Amino acid sequence: MNSKGGSSFGGYVLRWLTSIDLVMLLSLALLIALGSIILFSASGEDARMMNNHTIHLILATIVMLVATQLSSDLLKRWAFWIYIIGIVVLVLVLIQGSMGKGAQRWLEIGSLRFQPSEIMKLAVPMMVASYLSKKSLPPRFKEIFIATLLVAIPMLLIVKQPDLGTALLVGSAGFFVIYFAGLSWKWLGATLVAIIIAAPLVFYFGMHDYQRQRVLTLLDPSADRLGSGYHIYQSTIAIGSGGFYGKGWLNGDQSRLDFLPERHTDFIFAVFGEEFGLLGNLILFTLYLFIIWRGLYLAMKGHDTFARLLGGSLSLTFFIYLLVNTGMVSGILPVVGVPLPLISYGGTSLVTLMAAFGLLMGLRKRKRGYD
Amino acid sequence: MEKRVTVKSEREEYRLFRSRAIVAAVLVFVALTLVFARLIFLQVKNYDHYTTLSKENYQKRIPTPPVRGLIYDRNGVLLADNHIEYVLEAAEDDVKDMDRKLKRLMQLLPITPQEIKKFKQKLRVNSRFQPVVLRKNLTEKETAIFSANRFRFQGFNVSVRMRRNYPLGSTAGHLIGYVGRIDKKDLETLDKKNYKGTTHIGKLGIEKQYEDRLHGKAGWELTEVDAHGKPQLKLDEKAPITGEDLFLSIDLELQLKAEELLAEHNGAAVAIDPRNGEILAMASMPAFDPNLFVNGISYANYNALRDDIDRPLYNRALQGAYPPGSTIKPMAALVGLSADVVTPTSSVYGKGYYQIPGNRHRFRCWKKAGHGNISLNRAIYQSCDVYFYDLAFRMGIKRYSDAMKRFGFGSRLGIDLPHEGAGIMPSAEWKRKKYDKFWYPGDTVNTGIGQGYFTATPLQLAFATATMANHGRKFKPHVLRATRVSRNLPPKIVTPEQLPSLGVTKLRYWDDVIRAMVNVVHGTHGTARRSGAGAKYQFAGKTGTAQVFGIAQNKEYDAAKLKKKLHDHALFVAFAPVKNPRIALAVIAENAGGGSKVAAPIARQLLDTYLLTPQQKEEISEQNNAKNTDESPSLMNINKLKKKKELERKLKREIQINSPLTTAPRT
Incomplete structure (x- = not known):
């Protein structure tokens, strides 16, 4: 692929920079900086972990910058193939998993290890957006049905792994596209009622024992504080004992002394709450809210329907990350393996999220960039 | 038609999206506010509660038992003290390759298979960080052998414990009594807080009667522990207060003589x-050695004492009801x-x-x-x-x-x-x-x-x-003559209680x-x-x-x-x-x-x-010896000398009693 526009390298860089939403970029940088600070504490001041984190960040930034340059026409065309490849790989993972034991989420190709379900967080909204944007909106019943199918197939495959967290995120990403496409409020209400009715059925028939236990734990975490309630029991203590000002950076007793499990991954929010208190949480939530709103704004500025649908979905999926994680860690939602976006340790989710933000930031431009 | 729809939808779709985005933005704000409300609930409203829970998590108060007070006779002769006892112990987490090390230890020290069995049982029950005793009462030689080979047994330690000791054995055994391991019955009555680190309690005699004074006040160490219970650092501590030393009114020389004659x-x-x-x-004769009871008397020893026809466990002086004649x-x-x-x-x-x-x-x-x-x-x-x-x-x-x-x-x-014992002063009503x-x-x-x-x-x-x-004129009979709170303070005399005169x-x-x-x-x-x-x-x-x-x-x-x-x-x-x-x-x-x-x-x-006076006693013993013709004079002298030395050893005063104790006259 060649550069169509700029004649010089300088001009090219300048154009590139102006095509990125700097407000969003700055906000993300701020959030990641905050996240790195708390990760240092949550990792137990582990230098190796911080090195890995740095590598993850560099990788994620590169992916993000590349993603900003992908035009929506290109994405629209790729969406179908990425989606198909994703489905195939998910099936492969399931087959590989059935031969092994328990959860199988990873696909190993040589020394490379990645979670294929992660791709679907982008592939599903792209596919549904690309499908619906070709139709006249609001969608009719048949279109909604097909769109729902497009979401449900990968979602079920991921649930089978089993990885409830990712399935939830993939499902919401797809759902949000349909929502933005103009799913009637009537249908929306009907869906909500359906979910409420289906929830107990899913609880009794569709869940693994450990998942069921997690739901029960949510209802009364102190009932089994050494067993499945341990995570929530300890994380609420961590947050609660942080108080208004927090115990100070590196001074979180709960995390420092290992009472908090998975403190550098899914439960890092408890470390943040313990060390920086309610004040820190206010800043963190404000930052997150700003990023989500900015995402919705960028989506609105998208140059076509596809861009808008994709942007809106990615913004709200990011919100779901935040909601599910903080809700779980503070003990108002069941324990589901969803990381605190852009803060929890882990390369895969970081790269996916930054790729999503790259796409989001690139939506504004017209038919510039690569095609 | 398709063209018409497309043209129409561009603007419509944008408006549709905008309205949906605004609704979403509001819902996001509401949802995050709800989560934040939960955070306020945790961090502001219930802050104290969670702070307490957090401290309960990582702060462990470990009791430090006090040193038991000593018991002396009226002249400062030691009747009960605390001996240092060496024990070999190890925590499971500190020892790699436990079985091999135990095998090698058995070759080095006379450790019995029973001790190994007991040790392993305790390891299973206790926390992985808590040291468990493998062998009690190490001799100095065993301690030395182990110390020289310590490098081969990383994780094993010789630690020091206090063990109650009665240097005179059975002398005044009934009176002094003994301490024994705290049992279920003791637990019902004792102050659990003060006895948290204590293993022994007075079971008989003075040891039981003055348990409160002898025991002392337990101290504590506040330690920070991690989630696995491993101590990290000492946060605070309060030193234990040693129990009071007791001075009995007993004159050991007289006591020894009485036991000898009976x-x-x-x-x-x-x-x-x-x-x-x-x-x-x-x-009270026959007597028993209270040392047998300190770390749990063996069944054989106990049965022997209990079944003895002369009932050595029975304190005749105090409990025996005799016709006074x-x-x-x-x-x-x-x-x-x-x-x-x-x-x-x-x-x-x-x-x-x-x-x-x-x-x-x-x-x-x-x-x-x-x-x-x-x-x-x-x-x-x-x-x-x-x-x-x-x-x-x-x-x-x-x-x-x-x-x-x-x-x-x-x-x-x-x-x-x-x-x-009360004895019986019979009356018509009593009968x-x-x-x-x-x-x-x-x-x-x-x-x-x-x-x-x-x-x-x-x-x-x-x-x-x-x-x-x-x-x-009547005074309530008592054995405790004086107490001493600290080694640096003079003993305080217990005021005798006068009873109504006859x-x-x-x-x-x-x-x-x-x-x-x-x-x-x-x-x-x-x-x-x-x-x-x-x-x-x-x-x-x-x-x-x-x-x-x-x-x-x-x-x-x-x-x-x-x-x-x-x-x-x-x-x-x-x-x-x-x-x-x-x-x-x-x-x-x-x-x-x-x-x-x-x-x-x-x-x-x-x-x-x-x-x-000592001189008068000397004269009497010489007169007695002169009468005694069974033994040759030299043998007699040797025996006499031995006996005298033995008595002097027993009557050795550990401390010089200050003036208040020696001025006996009281009217």
Whole structure:
């Protein structure tokens, strides 16, 4: 692929920079900086972990910058193939998993290890957006049905792994596209009622024992504080004992002394709450809210329907990350393996999220960039 | 059509999206606000609650047990202390390759397979960080061997513990008592907070009685621990407060002498300082070694002690209820005098037996021939039974019993030792309650000479004698003489508790009875005149011979024909010096025969031991040796020297008692 526009390298860089939403970029940088600070504490001041984190960040930034340059026409065309490849790989993972034991989420190709379900967080909204944007909106019943199918197939495959967290995120990403496409409020209400009715059925028939236990734990975490309630029991203590000002950076007793499990991954929010208190949480939530709103704004500025649908979905999926994680860690939602976006340790989710933000930031431009 | 729709939808779709985005933005804000409300609930409203939970998580208060107070005799001779004990221990988490290391340890030290088994059991139960004892009581040699090989046994440690020790073994064992492992019963009553780190508690004797003072106050260490219970750093600490040191009123030399003299019989001896109620000696033989009990006595040892026919675990001095026999005659005389039943000069005709008017039953006197016309003085020093049969009968059981109770008979004196016996001062009411039987005049007669239902503990006899010596002034008998909170402070004397006086105001009565008691030992016809001979001080006493076996009306007591267990008990009570008495005592030798033959000589030697100066004692022992011709002089000297050295070793004073303790006189 060649550069169509700029004649010089300088001009090219300048154009590139102006095509990125700097407000969003700055906000993300701020959030990641905050996240790195708390990760240092949550990792137990582990230098190796911080090195890995740095590598993850560099990788994620590169992916993000590349993603900003992908035009929506290109994405629209790729969406179908990425989606198909994703489905195939998910099936492969399931087959590989059935031969092994328990959860199988990873696909190993040589020394490379990645979670294929992660791709679907982008592939599903792209596919549904690309499908619906070709139709006249609001969608009719048949279109909604097909769109729902497009979401449900990968979602079920991921649930089978089993990885409830990712399935939830993939499902919401797809759902949000349909929502933005103009799913009637009537249908929306009907869906909500359906979910409420289906929830107990899913609880009794569709869940693994450990998942069921997690739901029960949510209802009364102190009932089994050494067993499945341990995570929530300890994380609420961590947050609660942080108080208004927090115990100070590196001074979180709960995390420092290992009472908090998975403190550098899914439960890092408890470390943040313990060390920086309610004040820190206010800043963190404000930052997150700003990023989500900015995402919705960028989506609105998208140059076509596809861009808008994709942007809106990615913004709200990011919100779901935040909601599910903080809700779980503070003990108002069941324990589901969803990381605190852009803060929890882990390369895969970081790269996916930054790729999503790259796409989001690139939506504004017209038919510039690569095609 | 398609074109029309597309054109129309561009604007429509944008508007649609915009409205949806605005709704989404609002919902996002609401949802995040709800989560944030939860955070306010956790971090502001319930902050205190979660702070407490967090501290409970990582702060562990580990108790540090106090060092138990020491026990000394009145002169500062150590009776109970704490020995350092070396134990080999390890925590599971600190040892790699446990099984191989245990095998090699077994080659190095004489560790038994049972110890290994117990160790492994405890490892399973305890936390992985908590050290578990593999072997207790390491000898110095074993400690040295292990230390030299320590590098091969990483994770194993020799640590130091305190173990209660009674350096004199069985000496005063009943009195001092012992500590033992805290058991379920103890847990019901003790202060759990203060005993958190303590393993042993007083079970008997002084150790039990003064547990609160001896134990001390536990301290603590506040440690930060991680989620696995591993200590990280010490946050705070409070040092434990060592228990108080106790100084008993016991004079160890006297105690040793009493035990030595009683060793060939079963029996007891109690000596009291009449001036303040301090117990100077309290011996009960046979005795046991309290050290056996400290770390749990073995079944074999316990059974041996329990099943011993001589019942060594039983504190005869405190619990033994003996018929006091003639030893109570002086008290009975005083009671009769003050009730005007007898007068110092009134007399009774002793014809060898006594008959209640209108009854043919004969109550025999020990002297078959009878004492003839006898008055109070002779009735005491010759121990005439008929005189006291008559006295008791004429006084009536109610008056007699009530008056004798004021000498301390029939109820606990309240000494500061557990398990005190009460003895029996019988009365008509008592008999009705106990046996649902009427009181017969014959019962009164028997009670008059300390027989029948009448029983007393050696302590009660010594107390009654002390009361006699004191002309009725009574002090509560006690063993604790002084306490010391800190090694740097002088011991604080326990104030003796004076009891209500006997209330016999006629000094003459006391003097009459005491004169008769002096005649018992110093008079030419006194029953214990042989024991009084050559005394360097004047003393007063009374013999007693208590019947164990009832003799039928027309039979004679013949020691040779009776089993040893049915032989009479020999008793003697005494106090000295007569003017300004410093010691009152009671001696009982079980089944030893007559009081004058066995008990009185023991009492005399005890008085000598307590009252004579070291030089005087030296002279006496030389005289005794001169009489003894069985041994060659050289062997005799060696034995004598050995004995003296042994005594000196036992009487070695650990501390010099300050002046308040040595100034005994108290009026």
